[in-house]
Structure formats: structure tokens, C-alpha cells
Amino acid sequence: MSLLEISGLSISYPGSAAVLDRLSFVIEKGESLGLVGESGSGKTQTALAIMGLLPTNARVAGGVVFDGTELLGQPERMLNLYRTRRMGIVFQDPMSALNPYVRIGAQLNRILLEHGLASDDEADSRSLEMLRLVGLPDVERQFRSYPHQLSGGMRQRVMIAAALIGKPDLLIADEPTTALDVTVQAQILGLLRGLRHEFNTALLLITHDLGVVAGNCERMIVLKDGKLIEEGMTPQIFAEPVHPVTRAMLAAARRSDFLARSHERTPKDQTPVLEIEGLAVSYAVPGERRSRKRLPAVQQLTMTIAPGETVALVGESGSGKTSLARAIVGLLPVQSGSMVLLGKPLTGRVESRPNALRRAVQMVFQDPVGSLNPAMRVDDIITEPLTVHEPDKIKANKDEVVAAMLRRVGLDDALKKRFPHELSGGQAQRVAIARALVLKPKILICDEAVAALDGSIRQDILELLRAEQQQSGLSLLFITHDLTTVRQISHRVLVMYLGRLCELADTESLFMRPKHPYTKALLDAVPIADPAIGIIVASDLGEAPSMLQPPSGCAFHPRCPYSISRCSEELPELQDFKKSSAACHRAAELAL
Amino acid sequence: MLRFALLRLLWAIPTLLLVIVLAFLMVHAAPGGPFDAERALPPEIEANIARAYHLDEALPQQFARYLGGVLRGDFGPSYRYRDYSVSELIGNAIPVSMKLGALAMALAVLVGISLGTLAALRQNSALDRLMMGLAMTGISIPVFVIAPLFILFFAVKLQWLPASWSGSTSAWRLLLPVVALALPQIAYIARLTRASMIEVLGSDFIRTARAQGLGTAAIIRYHAMKPAMLPVLSYMGPAIAAILTGSVVVEEIFGIPGVGQFFVRGALNRDYTLVLGIVIFYAALVILLNLIVDVLYGFLDPRIRHR
Amino acid sequence: MNAGLVLSRIWKEIRRSRSITICGGILVFIAALAVLGPLISPHSYLTTDFDGRFIEPTLNNFHIFGTDDLGRDLFVRTLMGGQITLLVAVIASFVSLVIGVAYGAVAGYVGGHIDAIMMRAVDALYALPFIFLVILLMVVFERNFLLIFVAIGAINWLDMARIVRGQTISLKQREFVDAAKLIGVPAWRIIFRHITPNLLGVVIVYVTLTIPQAILVESFLSFLGLGVQEPQTSLGALVNGGVRQMEQAPWMLLIPAVLLAVVLLCFNFLGDGLRDVFDPRQEAK
Numbered sequence A: 001m002s003l004l005e006i007s008g009l010s011i012s013y014p015g016s017a018a019v020l021d022r023l024s025f026v027i028e029k030g031e032s033l034g035l036v037g038e039s040g041s042g043k044t045q046t047a048l049a050i051m052g053l054l055p056t057n058a059r060v061a062g063g064v065v066f067d068g069t070e071l072l073g074q075p076e077r078m079l080n081l082y083r084t085r086r087m088g089i090v091f092q093d094p095m096s097a098l099n100p101y102v103r104i105g106a107q108l109n110r111i112l113l114e115h116g117l118a119s120d121d122e123a124d125s126r127s128l129e130m131l132r133l134v135g136l137p138d139v140e141r142q143f144r145s146y147p148h149q150l151s152g153g154m155r156q157r158v159m160i161a162a163a164l165i166g167k168p169d170l171l172i173a174d175e176p177t178t179a180l181d182v183t184v185q186a187q188i189l190g191l192l193r194g195l196r197h198e199f200n201t202a203l204l205l206i207t208h209d210l211g212v213v214a215g216n217c218e219r220m221i222v223l224k225d226g227k228l229i230e231e232g233m234t235p236q237i238f239a240e241p242v243h244p245v246t247r248a249m250l251a252a253a254r255r256s257d258f259l260a261r262s263h264e265r266t267p268k269d270q271t272p273v274l275e276i277e278g279l280a281v282s283y284a285v286p287g288e289r290r291s292r293k294r295l296p297a298v299q300q301l302t303m304t305i306a307p308g309e310t311v312a313l314v315g316e317s318g319s320g321k322t323s324l325a326r327a328i329v330g331l332l333p334v335q336s337g338s339m340v341l342l343g344k345p346l347t348g349r350v351e352s353r354p355n356a357l358r359r360a361v362q363m364v365f366q367d368p369v370g371s372l373n374p375a376m377r378v379d380d381i382i383t384e385p386l387t388v389h390e391p392d393k394i395k396a397n398k399d400e401v402v403a404a405m406l407r408r409v410g411l412d413d414a415l416k417k418r419f420p421h422e423l424s425g426g427q428a429q430r431v432a433i434a435r436a437l438v439l440k441p442k443i444l445i446c447d448e449a450v451a452a453l454d455g456s457i458r459q460d461i462l463e464l465l466r467a468e469q470q471q472s473g474l475s476l477l478f479i480t481h482d483l484t485t486v487r488q489i490s491h492r493v494l495v496m497y498l499g500r501l502c503e504l505a506d507t508e509s510l511f512m513r514p515k516h517p518y519t520k521a522l523l524d525a526v527p528i529a530d531p532a533i534g535i536i537v538a539s540d541l542g543e544a545p546s547m548l549q550p551p552s553g554c555a556f557h558p559r560c561p562y563s564i565s566r567c568s569e570e571l572p573e574l575q576d577f578k579k580s581s582a583a584c585h586r587a588a589e590l591a592l
Numbered sequence B: 001m002l003r004f005a006l007l008r009l010l011w012a013i014p015t016l017l018l019v020i021v022l023a024f025l026m027v028h029a030a031p032g033g034p035f036d037a038e039r040a041l042p043p044e045i046e047a048n049i050a051r052a053y054h055l056d057e058a059l060p061q062q063f064a065r066y067l068g069g070v071l072r073g074d075f076g077p078s079y080r081y082r083d084y085s086v087s088e089l090i091g092n093a094i095p096v097s098m099k100l101g102a103l104a105m106a107l108a109v110l111v112g113i114s115l116g117t118l119a120a121l122r123q124n125s126a127l128d129r130l131m132m133g134l135a136m137t138g139i140s141i142p143v144f145v146i147a148p149l150f151i152l153f154f155a156v157k158l159q160w161l162p163a164s165w166s167g168s169t170s171a172w173r174l175l176l177p178v179v180a181l182a183l184p185q186i187a188y189i190a191r192l193t194r195a196s197m198i199e200v201l202g203s204d205f206i207r208t209a210r211a212q213g214l215g216t217a218a219i220i221r222y223h224a225m226k227p228a229m230l231p232v233l234s235y236m237g238p239a240i241a242a243i244l245t246g247s248v249v250v251e252e253i254f255g256i257p258g259v260g261q262f263f264v265r266g267a268l269n270r271d272y273t274l275v276l277g278i279v280i281f282y283a284a285l286v287i288l289l290n291l292i293v294d295v296l297y298g299f300l301d302p303r304i305r306h307r
Numbered sequence C: 001m002n003a004g005l006v007l008s009r010i011w012k013e014i015r016r017s018r019s020i021t022i023c024g025g026i027l028v029f030i031a032a033l034a035v036l037g038p039l040i041s042p043h044s045y046l047t048t049d050f051d052g053r054f055i056e057p058t059l060n061n062f063h064i065f066g067t068d069d070l071g072r073d074l075f076v077r078t079l080m081g082g083q084i085t086l087l088v089a090v091i092a093s094f095v096s097l098v099i100g101v102a103y104g105a106v107a108g109y110v111g112g113h114i115d116a117i118m119m120r121a122v123d124a125l126y127a128l129p130f131i132f133l134v135i136l137l138m139v140v141f142e143r144n145f146l147l148i149f150v151a152i153g154a155i156n157w158l159d160m161a162r163i164v165r166g167q168t169i170s171l172k173q174r175e176f177v178d179a180a181k182l183i184g185v186p187a188w189r190i191i192f193r194h195i196t197p198n199l200l201g202v203v204i205v206y207v208t209l210t211i212p213q214a215i216l217v218e219s220f221l222s223f224l225g226l227g228v229q230e231p232q233t234s235l236g237a238l239v240n241g242g243v244r245q246m247e248q249a250p251w252m253l254l255i256p257a258v259l260l261a262v263v264l265l266c267f268n269f270l271g272d273g274l275r276d277v278f279d280p281r282q283e284a285k
């Protein structure tokens, strides 16, 4: 008998199409199954259905048989016998999934006490033991902490501890690492692998990232629009995907495997459009206004962008990449250093800059819908830049401009009277791009511009940007945490850590011969979409320290596996190599 | 946390001072002065009175004298109740007002929170709709309408309960005033509790708690109650002010010799020192209770506490 | 034109909501009656008639709400009272709207130290028992009619200021405002085209919820005899008169009391319905 048998599971909500359509699959005892799909494919709904957590207005049909017992339609009281003791779940966002008002220890104790798994006296020690097991440092203190006092990775460890505390037979992990930085993701996945074997727990790993499945699941299924489209052993599917959608997903995930731009002539030798030297950006820490403490978001940053070049800016959250972008466009004040745009000094806030310079740098933001005014229609949004700069001209030919721009970004003319909330994420991002391009900028800064979009739509937007660049010689500064995207689109890459430049290199040489240990760590942490390669076991790096108290010397030294005594004392200078430069004392000697 | 509480206290002092200054200035800006309404008095008597009440001094001096008195708990003599000082009048009236206000507040909080939680748990059921409809009605009917209607039905028509405090020794004589005073607050708190409870119950961490197999009672008690109570707690400040305001009317209507009744009488008789004293007393009370609520809030919300 | 677009979208939503339509309808009806009724009735709200005191509601001689202790026609008096109550509430709400929106928008948009100071001041004022100061004001300044507007408006602007500030701050941080700055939209245009239209919903909701508050304050003052003065009247004053005679002439209490409650109820439901339409997450804190 299988541990879990899902048969013909369908879920729908009043007034909308079915979110899940006759899904069937099984999970055997101790097995790990990957459930892959883009957002809206019904994968989270599946997880909620298994746990009996669907909203009350959901219409469910089919069967969810756990160890011989049908769970669908059972009362809460009966389901509670299974939750914790037989199955546990880890959700995507550990911040909202933990109760912010209750101490970590009390949350764990409560589970034990409710299920009679421990007496009042034992509960503390059992919970502490579990927290130790998930690798939480300084357990006694964290036990008494509130969730907001922990970092994202630590919170997710607590979630895992809570899910496994009853030693369940099945662990469901719903995008457990999507909200985390890539180096932390690698650690959490490693932890799940280890615990799964230790507890002999079956794992249902839900993800949109084929790389995550490749290293962690023996078997996998693929969902598309609520339907199962592919099922089989992981290596087999990766080798011979049957369904065209699976094939496309795999191709997108692997696009990093051929260097799309390595053969293009890199235009970096021309006079740069933008030169930045020794730039420092800092801002007041919220809540610490009195102490006048300032957060050094960017320090001593020097870089250039050539016409028609794409530079990727990479780093974990808090590395200062967004602050750098906002300083360039003038949304954040520059503390020291200089910027030269088109041969002219770029200073001051955006409001005080001369029009020509302001028009030359435009930006596309992360949240496609949030970057459009909800009270304006698409045509007004696209033409607003011209309404401001050339009011007379635009009045006469607004319709033509709108039509031309919509065509240019691949949108239907019929959308021009829509409001932003009536657009899909991809469409909204195209409108945002059109608004930026209408001013004919020289540089377009994309701040995580595709992070909120699903695989195929993401590819389309990247394609659009690349085509635009080839036509108009636009330079792109592409900010992202996703190395796959970097490899696809950029000529050069700039890696930042805690506000400082670590490495600046040609894309190819960065991926092939990283010079900085942090770059290496980032690369290792990316799950590889190929089960044959298996898992590169990333060293346990811990998490990035706070920028408020940056470590002395090389900021990376507390996490660096290669650090020597000099590293904690002396700030490394940027050293030049053949196709890259890196700020590391040991860059020359290390073979990474 | 201690810093947070101290900071709040530091803000409370100038606030109270501001009230005293404002109130004092208002009274002294009164056209004609406090004894205007009476028929014209011979000038020498008027001068005597002025001296007795220190009206002949310069304004800053008067204020300093008054503030000094207030700090010692002395609000000066009453203009109308000639034999009493304002402090005596307030002091004698406090016990019954306290009883009325505290009982109404307790009733409002207990019943309001219970009804609100119940409605949230049965969201969109007939019971929920009925209770929320009633709550909306409760909010919309002012105390000074509820109170006389109560008297009309329970005391005049049905003769179940005494209509007025004075002349009654029944143990139940406070029942009608307390309920009348509490009703709008019950309605308000119930609505607030329901809304915040529904929001909390829909949050991700409650889903986690359900996924952990906790029963409804445990979820409410250990996970939902505290966050759901925070908005209710921050409503306590306005609730206190509303109860105080309401008590003025209720005491007047039911003939309860409390602070509120003196306040109304004082206001209608233009007994300036009395009204001034009671305004300051009420202000101090509201500010103090608000301070307690604030500190409690900080205590309950770990994100504020750890700042 | 931009605000017009938003309004037309809002209007569509509003027509779909039943509670808004019903309550709005009732309020319009009451307002119309309050204005037109006294013109239709043969009686004046001033005329006393000592032979016709305490007449119960009757169709006879068009005393459909009866008469009071001075023999004045209650139908006309109630409607006059309703007129005054609504007028005071609307004007007072307008006062609080102007102060609150200006204060909140400035604090929110300027931000920094100025915002901190302005909001601290609001916090401090919040803790004040304003109503008692207003009563004091009324005592001292002889129930000045104009003062009622100012006083009530001055109480109610605090909520509006907090809400508008919260909303402005969250709008200011939205990426579309950054985007507007980058394409060179000047500050005044950002305020008028990007921030104000998106504030509209919240403001409409809270004005609707401020009106019943203002009505409560006004009728409270009038009830205490500190608000509108005889022979002028308001619903609160009528309730007060009714309480005095309630054993002898219960209709004198019931009619204005019910009208007052209905008006308050409708405004509250209206505000609730509007809030559902706009669903602005309350970010007053």
C-alpha cells in the first residue's frame, strides 16, 4: 500500500475555472517526489488539499487516501490526528507562516502538548532538541526569541523543526526556499535531504525550479493549468521529456548551459556611457534617527557601462545592488564619489538634474503592476513622459505614438484603454518598458524586472529587452539575484557583497573561472537542472551579517572557507586579472 | 521597553499642561467675566468678589496660582455652590461615577469581545449577520436616546426597575444606567473584534497552526487571541473617552449624583471653576488611561517591545 | 479629468452595492423631506398654541407628528431639526476634511522630521478629551452657532489626518511614483495626478464615516442644552425636550429619536459599504 494516493483530485472555486483537474499520483513510503509547475498550475492547492487546509468555499472531488484512510471530507477533529503525527508541511514564506506574537519555543511546545507528544516538563527539552537538529545556532536564546528576531533562513529552519516534530511519515515542502537567498536555499535543501533520511520521511517537494528537483527528488510530476502533464523518474524526464511544455521548461532552465552572449562582440572597449567612480551611498536607518546611524549601502564602487552593453549586477538581498541603481537614477542621494553620464557629471537628486541627463537613464521596476499608477490608463501611462517633456507635440499624435510603442513592446493595440489592474504581470511589465523606452534612454536599469514573472513570460521579456538593445544600442544594467538570467543576458557581471564590489568579470569567465570565493559560493549554490550532475554540496556558509555591523577587513571573511588571518584585518583591494578583477587577498593563488 | 513607557509618560505631561492652559485661557477669555449673568451688583461688592477669586491679578499670576493649586489637588472654590470647594464636589462625586464607568467598561469589553469572537467563528452565518446588524444599530443610537428609552420601557411601562437613582435603594438601581452606557461600546467592540479576528484567522500563521493539527480552541487561545486583541486594545483609549462622555448624559438622565451631573449643572449655570476643574480632572483621567493602554500595547506587541 | 475617470469607475462599483443604494436613497429622501417638508406644512415651527398642546400624532389639522408642550407642530419642528443637524454635520465634516487632508497629505508627503513632529502632535491631541473642551467653549462663548461647526470639525480632523498621511506615505513609496520622478514629472504633477486620485477613495469613505460622528457630537451638545438654542432646534434638542415630557407625550421622544437613529444608521452603513468598495486597508497606525 502506498503512503499517499491521490486519485482524480479536482478543485474549483465558485465563478472560476477548475484550479486542479483530475490529478492522480502516489507517494511511496520514504520516497521523495517533486511536484513542478509555474504559478497558477495548482501545486499549492494540491498541498493544501492533502493537509485538509483548502478554503471553505473550495469545491473538491476525488480522493486523498493516506495510509489506507480517505482524508477528503473528514472533519477537522479527525484530520488533526494525521497532522503533525503523520504529515507535516513547510510553507513558502517563513515570516508570515510563523506567529509573530508567540515565542519560537512556545510555538513548538504547543504542538507537542496538543498532540500529547510530551508532558509539560518534557516539552522544553524536546523542542530544544528539535531546534538543534535543524541546525539552529544558539538554540537556548532562539527558543525564547520571536520570529522577527530571526533571519529568513533561521525562520525556515524553525518551520522545518515544527513540521518534523511529530516524526511524520510525509513532509510536504511548498516552495520552501523561494523566499530565501540562493546561498541560504542551498543550505535549507541540504538540511531537508539530511533530515529526510534521518527520519525516514517521504517528501513531497513543490517547486517551480527544475534545478531544485534535479538534486532532491527521485521521481517527479509536472503540472500545467491544473493538469498532470508528465510523470516519471527524474533522470528520465530530464533526459527525454515527453510533453512539449516540460521540454520548454527544461530548455528555459538549461539556457544557462549555452553561453548565449559569449560569442557576441563585447562592446566594452568603446567610450562608456556611464562611468562610476568610488561611489558611496548610505541612508538613515529607520528607527535609529536619533543616533544618526547611517547604513552604508554602497561603498567604494567603481564601474563603467559601454554603449550597447549589458552589465548584470548580482548579490544577495542586502548587498546594496538596488541602492546602487537608485543612486544612479537619483532616487537616493550620493554620499561621495562621482558619476559621469555621456561625458557630463551626474549629480544631485533626480528632481534637480538637467532634462537631457534625466531622460538618458530610465528604470524598470520589480513589481510590474505596482510601478503603474492604478488610476491611469495604459495610453496615458505610456505617453506621460512626452506629455511632460513635449506637451505640444504629443497632443497632436498621441494615438500614433501609443500604437507604435505598443507594437514595439509586443502588445495588442486593444489594451490601450485598460487600467493596470486589468493587465497580466507580463503585459504590465511591457507597458512599463514602453514608458521607459518612449524617452529614448541611453541606459535602461532593470531592477529585478523579471523576478516576479514565470519562466516562459520571463524569457519573452528578456528576449524583448535583447531585441531592443540590438536595435537601438541601448545599454542595460540588469539587477538580479538569479544567476540563470545573468548568464542569458549579460556581457559582464558585477558581484556585490555587503555594499562592496567583490568581482567584476566577463560573463563567461565569471561562470567558468570565478576569482572571488563569494562568487564561487553563489555559483555552487545554484541548483543545477541536471540530475546526472547531482548535487554539489555547498559548504555551509551561514547567512549574511547585518550591514549595520559589517565585519572588519574583508566583509566576507566570517563566511569564507578560504579566509586567513589577514582577511579579518585588511580590506582587500581590487586586483585585475585577464578577464576579470576581484577584491580578495587570495584571488591570485586560489584555484576556485 | 522601559524607555518606551517613559517616553510616553514624557509626552503625557505637556499634553495635560496644554489642556490646563487651553481650558484656563478659555474661561478667562469669557466675554464679560464669570458674574455677568447676575443682576448688576454694586461696584464695591463686585470688587470684593473679584478679590476673593483673585480676578484682580494679572493673568499669568492667576494662572500660576491656579496651576499651583491644581498640583496640590485644589481647584479653588465653586462659583455657585458657595460653601464647597471644587475639589470637595468632585471628590464626593467620584465613587459613584467610578462605579458606573468601571462597570460599563467591564461589561462592554467582556460582552463585546465574546460576541465579536463568536461572530468571527461563525462568519457569514445567520447568527453573524444578526449580531452585526444589531451592532450597527447599537453604534448608531446615541446614549442619550437609549437611556430615556430604557426608562420609558423598563421603569415607566413595565415598572421593573427604578427610573432614577435618587430615592431608590434597590441593588439594581445601577443596572439600567450601566447597560445604557455600555451598549454602544459593546456594539463597537464586537464589530472591531469580529473584523480583527477574521483578519487574524485568515493569516498564514493560523493556517500553519491548523496544519500542525491544533484544535480550534487552542488556535484561538494560543495563536489568534493576542493579535486579534491589539486593535481592540488601541480602541480602549477612545472607548474610555466615550464612556466618560456618555456618563455625563447617563448621570443626568438617571439622576445619579456623579461627576457628570455636576459637570452638566455647572455648565448650564456657568459655574466656571467647577467646569474648569472637571475638564482638567477628566483630561488627566483620559490621558492617564491612554498612557496605560499605550504601555500595555507595547507590552503585548513584541515588535514594539524590542525596539 | 483623471479624477473624473476614477470617479466614474467608483460610481459603477457603488451602483452594484445594495446597502449603498438603499442607505443613500433613504438619506436623500430624508434630506429632501427636511428641506421641502416645512414648506408644504401649513404650520410654522415657531407658532405656539396653548389650546393645542400635547396633541398626539393625528391627520387632523396636519399634525402628523403631534404637537409639543407649547403646542408647536412637531412635524415641522422635527424636519427643521433634521435640517439643522444635517447642515451642521455636513459643514463640520467639510471642515475636518479640509484640515485633515491638508495636514495628513503634507505630513505624509514631506516626511522626515516634520512628519514626525506633526504626527506626535496628533498623537498628543488624540489623548485629549476634546468634547469636554468643546463644552467648556460652549459654556464660555454662549452657544455660538458658528462655533459648533468649528468645534466639531476640530475634533474630527485627527482621524482623517492620520488616514490620509498613512495613505500618502504608502503611495509615495509605490514604484509608480518613483517611475514618475524618473521620467521627469514635476512634483506638483506627481501630487495631483499620481497621489491625489489614489487618495480619493479613502477620503470619500472617511468623510462618510465622519458625518455621523459630527451628528453625534452636535446632538450631544444640543441635548445638554449647549448646542442649538430655542426657538431654533436640532434632533438632539428635540430628544432633550422629549425626555422631559416622555411620560406624558412619548411621541415627543420617539419621533426625533427614531429619525436621529435612522440617519446615523444610514450614514454608518453607507460608510461601511463604501469601505467595502474601496477596501483601503486601514493604515492609520
Ligand code: SF4
Residues within 6 Å of the ligand: A516, A517, A518, A554, A555, A556, A557, A558, A560, A561, A562, A563, A564, A567, A572, A583, A584, A585, A586, A587
Ligand atoms: S579576502 Fe579572504 S575572506 Fe575575503 S574572500 Fe578573499 S579569502 Fe575570503
